[in-house]
Amino acid sequence: MSESRPDDLDPVRLADLAIDALERTAMVIADLATDDDADLLPPLDEAAWVDYDGPCRGRVWIAASDGFGASVAASLLGVDPDEVPADQAAAMIDELANIVGGSVILDLGGDDCPFRLGLPHRCPTADCPPSDRCTRIVLDAEGERLEVRWQPLAA
Amino acid sequence: MNCNVLVVDDSPVLRAAIRKVAKLAGVEEDQIFEAGNGQEALAVLETVWIDLVLLDLNMPVMDGEEFARRVRLNEDLADVAIVVVSTEANRARLDRMRELGTLEVLHKPFEPEDLRRIIGTVIGVAS
Numbered sequence: 001m002s003e004s005r006p007d008d009l010d011p012v013r014l015a016d017l018a019i020d021a022l023e024r025t026a027m028v029i030a031d032l033a034t035d036d037d038a039d040l041l042p043p044l045d046e047a048a049w050v051d052y053d054g055p056c057r058g059r060v061w062i063a064a065s066d067g068f069g070a071s072v073a074a075s076l077l078g079v080d081p082d083e084v085p086a087d088q089a090a091a092m093i094d095e096l097a098n099i100v101g102g103s104v105i106l107d108l109g110g111d112d113c114p115f116r117l118g119l120p121h122r123c124p125t126a127d128c129p130p131s132d133r134c135t136r137i138v139l140d141a142e143g144e145r146l147e148v149r150w151q152p153l154a155a
Numbered sequence: 156m157n158c159n160v161l162v163v164d165d166s167p168v169l170r171a172a173i174r175k176v177a178k179l180a181g182v183e184e185d186q187i188f189e190a191g192n193g194q195e196a197l198a199v200l201e202t203v204w205i206d207l208v209l210l211d212l213n214m215p216v217m218d219g220e221e222f223a224r225r226v227r228l229n230e231d232l233a234d235v236a237i238v239v240v241s242t243e244a245n246r247a248r249l250d251r252m253r254e255l256g257t258l259e260v261l262h263k264p265f266e267p268e269d270l271r272r273i274i275g276t277v278i279g280v281a282s
Contacts, residue, residue: 024264054245076172088168095166098213099263102242106262113244117213119165 009104009150015137017103018148022141025099026076030141038138041145042066044125048093050101051153054115060101061128061149062093068144069093094120100148158278159204161188163196163219164211164240169263173209173240176267180274193222200226205235207277209270210257212241212248220248223255236277240270 015032022028047063070089074081097120105115134151160182162173170189190196194217212219226232239260
């Protein structure tokens with residue numbers, strides 16, 4: 001468990017959780033992108049969010065560029081990206097929201113985690129909250145853009 | 156290896172990935188079954204004997220906890236091995252799953268080798 005309070009998650013920790021999830025799930029290597037690096041990454045194309053509740057509530061958003069889902073699914077399944085069925089590529093974004101959300105609540109709650117995670121929901125990328133309303137990180141995932149946002153919600 | 160495995164997860168890509176690991180653990184392709192939620196999984200159990208269920212918890216329609224509860228209420232299915240493979244972190248819920256007799260809890264994200272080892276251990280007992 002991190003030193004963070006249950007309502008506090010800093011960008012570096014959020015990035016660590018997302019990077020670990022990608023590496024352990026699909027052996028995809030990702031790095032935190034600087035502002036200059038992020039400008040060079042492809043634009044966002046798909047997004048999903050998952051809520052959690054417990055002593056406090058929050059939402060984890062995942063948004064990614066067009067080829068990200070197929071790329072991660074391909075790595076997970078050991079095939080070429082163009083061999084990944086469209087439904088599996090799309091489902092990868094939902095599953096990553098689920099996995100990163102699970103990592104977030106485990107980090108916030110520790111071994112006696114009191115939080116409950118909901119089901120992931122697909123959404124337009126335009127629905128993702130702006131940076132001043134959430135903790136936001138941008139990752140370079142082997143040339144694809146992956147953004148993770150963490151947003152505390154009112155009780 | 157004579158062992159039927161049921162993968163229960165609402166994510167088709169995770170089901171495909173777990174199927175791949177199960178094959179690496181020695182389970183034959185035609186002995187691996189899939190379901191997208193607990194209700195579909197119960198339907199599979201009505202038609203084929205399953206030795207090991209690899210069970211996600213957070214799913215639509217019927218979640219993994221309700222599925223496990225119904226399985227344990229059925230005398231014919233009391234010996235089915237259940238391993239939880241889930242992002243679930245809630246301690247109280249995981250304790251309830253252990254009370255329902257789940258053998259292991261593997262937290263996502265997981266290392267494929269960890270899942271392969273668990274499957275190998277369980278089906279080694281089952282075969």
